[in-house]
Amino acid sequence: AQSVTQLDSQVPVFEEAPVELRCNYSSSVSVYLFWYVQYPNQGLQLLLKYLSGSTLVKGINGFEAEFNKSQTSFHLRKPSVHISDTAEYFCAVSNTGGFKTIFGAGTRLFVKA
Amino acid sequence: DTAVSQTPKYLVTQMGNDKSIKCEQNLGHDTMYWYKQDSKKFLKIMFSYNNKELIINETVPNRFSPKSPDKAHLNLHINSLELGDSAVYFCASSQETSGGAGTQYFGPGTRLLVL
Numbered sequence: 001a002q003s004v005t006q007l008d009s010q011v012p013v014f015e016e017a018p019v020e021l022r023c024n025y026s027s028s029v030s031v032y033l034f035w036y037v038q039y040p041n042q043g044l045q046l047l048l049k050y051l052s053g054s055t056l057v058k059g060i061n062g063f064e065a066e067f068n069k070s071q072t073s074f075h076l077r078k079p080s081v082h083i084s085d086t087a088e089y090f091c092a093v094s095n096t097g098g099f100k101t102i103f104g105a106g107t108r109l110f111v112k113a
Numbered sequence: 114d115t116a117v118s119q120t121p122k123y124l125v126t127q128m129g130n131d132k133s134i135k136c137e138q139n140l141g142h143d144t145m146y147w148y149k150q151d152s153k154k155f156l157k158i159m160f161s162y163n164n165k166e167l168i169i170n171e172t173v174p175n176r177f178s179p180k181s182p183d184k185a186h187l188n189l190h191i192n193s194l195e196l197g198d199s200a201v202y203f204c205a206s207s208q209e210t211s212g213g214a215g216t217q218y219f220g221p222g223t224r225l226l227v228l
Contacts (some may be wrong), residue, residue, distance in 0.1 A: 032214050043117070043203055043219030044156075051214050081126035088154055099144060099168050101217065103156040 002027040002093050006104035014112050015083055021076040021107045023091030033074040034092040034101070037064055044090060050074065081104070086111045116140050119204050119220040126194055127228055134189045134223045136204030145187040146217065147179060148203040156203070162187055163209060194227045201225070 007022040025031065032051050048059025051092040055067040065076045073092060091104040116136045126132055138145065147159040156208075160179045161169035167179065176192040187204060201222045207215030 034216075037216075038154075041222075043205075043221050045219065046216045048226070049214075049216065090156065096214070097212040099161050099163055099209060099212055100158060101213070102158075106154045106156070108154075 002031065002095060002102050004091050004093050004102050004104035006089075006091050006107045008107050009105065010108045010110065011043065012112060013081055016080050018079050019077065019081050019085075019088050019109065021091075021109065023074045023076065023104060025072050025074065025091070025093045027095060030096045031093045032095070032096060033065075033067060035059065035063070035074070035076050036090045036092060036103075038106075040081060040087070047076070047089075054064045055090075069104040081109070081111045083111050083113060085109060115221075117204060117206055117218050117220040118200075119223050121223060122221065124223060124225045125228065126197055126226075128194055128196060130137065130194050131190070131192045132194060132225070133191070134204075134225075136187045136189070136216075136220055137204040138185055138204075140206055140208075140218060142206040142208045142215075142218070143184060144207050144209045144215065145181065145184075146205040146207075147187065147189050150201040150203060150222070152200070160189075181216070194225075196227050199225055199227045 005024045034049045035047040038044045050067045058064045088106045094101040142165045146161045150156045162181045165181045178190045181187045204220040205217040207217045209215045
């Protein structure tokens with residue numbers, strides 16, 4: 001069985017500062033990894049995903065994430081955040097060949113002016 | 114053109130009632146899902162359908178019954194509503210050519226409040 005742990009429930013940060021949202025997973029089989037963002041009163045939308053190949057994945061809105069197999073991590077980073085990045089961020093994992101995605105508990109990113 | 118739409122957006126009802134939520138996707142995807150998001154934003158999968166076949170049925174009370182009349186629609190019927198059913202319910206869809214790799218597209222959510 002897979003599981004996902006998002007290590008921070010809330011991350012406050014000042015505008016234009018860098019940010020890292022941490023995600024660790026556990027699985028006994030190969031996985032695909034995802035980061036989704038949820039803006040207030042909306043559904044989730046994909047930021048980026050790792051399927052295979054290069055461990056550094058670039059996504060929308062200047063976000064990137066690095067897959068680290070030895071540390072079973074998939075941390076999300078952005079070098080300079082904007083007020084508009086304030087949202088809930090979800091890390092997710094699915095097993096290859098499966099149809100079930102497990103979501104982490106979410107990290108609320110709060111960008112302050 | 115909304116990719117994944119849900120109706121209604123808000124649902125306020127009394128305990129014991131029966132209600133339905135409808136979902137439609139116009140992306141041509143082969144897989145659809147229902148998720149429940151609680152007040153702490155925790156998102157949990159309830160059901161997954163691939164080509165109209167139920168493939169994931171999590172430990173959900175049998176008061177919840179999904180129905181997929183065709184690949185573009187996945188409805189959720191809830192019998193005998195309870196206070197604990199209050200949550201936001203999201204429908205999503207994806208194309209699972211390689212199982213598990215597809216991007217999920219989420220609807221706007223249905224906010225259910227049981228009084």
